[in-house]
Amino acid sequence: MPETPIPADEAERLREMDDLQVLNPALEPELQAIATLAARICGVPIALVNLVGGERQYFKGRAGIALSGVDxxxxxxxxxxFERELLEVTDALTDPRFQEDPLVAGEPHVRYYVGVPMLSSRGHALGTVCLFDHRPRRLTPEQHQVLRVLAANATMLLELRGHARESERVTRSLREVQELKAQFLRTINHELRTPMTSIRSYLHLLEEDEGLDERTRDRFLQVVERNTTHLMDLLDELLLLASLNAGTAAFTPARADLADIARRAVDAVSREAEDREHSLRLHAPAGAQVRVDAERLEHALRHVLGNAIKFTPPGGSIDVAVSRDPVPTLEIRDTGIAVGMEDLEHVFEDFYRASNAEEQAIAGLGIGLAITSKIVRWHGGAARMENEEHGGIHVTLTLPVPAPRTAQDAP
Structure with a gap:
């Protein structure tokens, strides 16, 4: 049997059908009606609305046959x-292209075929509206024209259905964006208003009560300074996220030891972990060489550790492990609160706060893990989070193996 021809636009043709989400065996009622109408108008026993995929053909509408598709x-x-024009085979047994085809040699013993291509608005032939008979025959020019009209209508229905699905997806995405925006505004309002209210209250006390002793005034000023620092940190994080999204963040990669970076990050959060009575352990053999912006990567790791500290109940444990085989990797395991499966795929998105954070009113803007993921991806790596089998969270940050050292490398 001759080899099946492949259209020159095969890749684009298949991509369009993927976009329309039509390559599946499900019957479409409207296309089923077109197949039935074609069979009755032309007086043939079998009619199909058939989409030709990369490996299979999908009968989206059919009359007179029970198959859902063929290879x-x-x-x-x-x-x-392939030919993109009406094809009529009056007797398949006399055509060398089809004499040995299973549909001709076996059930349903096809002798006659006529098909019209379904040409999309992008100019690709997605499939056919076609007819089969068990005996040789020929249709009239009027019947050919009917098939062309039916094929055009079948294509239009497919495209309208695909556009409707895309519109639903866009609408759903816009709704999610609006919900995210509303959540962000609620969160940022709380995160900014709380320290601002505290600062204003203490400043009023300092201004209005001249009888405060020096020790009390110092304590009030410390509260003001602490809240001011918190506000500045929030603004710095928001600006960093914006610059990472815009691709304008400054990076200065150089060779570094991943163990040293991990050690500095752990040291930076150790006091916070102690306050929460956490056991914070580092397992970091030296020699895991990476080419990174060490300051940025440390910042990313501190966000993961900060998240672990916030979501791990007092007395829990947090373990940080550095490995170098097969690729440089940072692993952070904690005994904290598991993340819902519906949240896991979104935790690295901008401003996303998992349901457990909302339910337990745990502070945060939902940008720490987003910043972590963007920094790691900028280095050519990947960030992943998953729930541990027996409770807790496992975060993995993988980095590419550095190229051999050159004379231009920074020390």
């Missing part, structure tokens, strides 16, 4: 798609 290399329709 790509079987039948007549791939030739119609």
């Amino acid at each position: 790509r290399d079987s039948g007549f329709c791939p030739y119609t798609v």
Whole structure:
């Protein structure tokens, strides 16, 4: 049997059908009606609305046959798609292209075929509206024209259905964006208003009560300074996120030891972990060489550790491990609160706060893990989070193996 021809626009043709989400065996009622109408108008026993995929053909509408599809290399329709014109085979047993085809040699013993390509608005032949008979025959020019009209209508229905699905997706995405915006505004309002209210209250006390002793005034000023620092940190994080999204963040990569970076990050959060009575352990053999912006990567790791500290109940444990085989990797395991499965795929998105954070009113803007993921991805690595089997969270930050040292490398 001759080899099935492949259209020159095959990749784009298949991509369009993927966009339309039509390559599946489900019957479409409207296309089923077109197949039934074609069979009755032309007086043939079998009619199909057939989409030709990369490996299979999908019968989206059918009359007179129970099959849901066949292999790509079987039948007549791939030739119609390839030629992009009406194809009529009056007697398949006399055509060398189809004499040995399973549909001709076996059930349903096809002798006659006519197919019209379904040409999309992008100019690709997605499939056919086609007819089969068990005996040789020929249709009239009027019947050919009917098939062309039906094929055009079948294509239009497919495209309208695909556009409707895309519109639903866009609408859903816009709704999610609006919900995220509302959540962000609620969160940022709380995160900014709380320290601002505290600062204003203490400043009023300092201004209005001249009888405060020096020790009390110092304590009030410390509260003001602490809240001011918190506000500045929040603004710095928001600016960093914006610059990472815009691709304008400054990076200065150089060779470094991943163990040293991990040790500095752990030291930076150790006091916070102690206050929460956490056991914070570092397992970091030296020699895991990476080419990174050490300050940025340390910042990313501190966000993961800060998250672990916030979501791990007092008395829990947090373990940080550095490995170098097969690639440089940072692993952070804690005994904290598991993340819902519906949240896991979103935790690295901008401003996303998992449901457990909302339910337990745990402070945060939902940008720490987003910053972590963007910094790691800028280095050519990847960030992943998963729930531990027996409770807790496992975060993995992988980095690419550095190229051999050159004379231009920073020390």
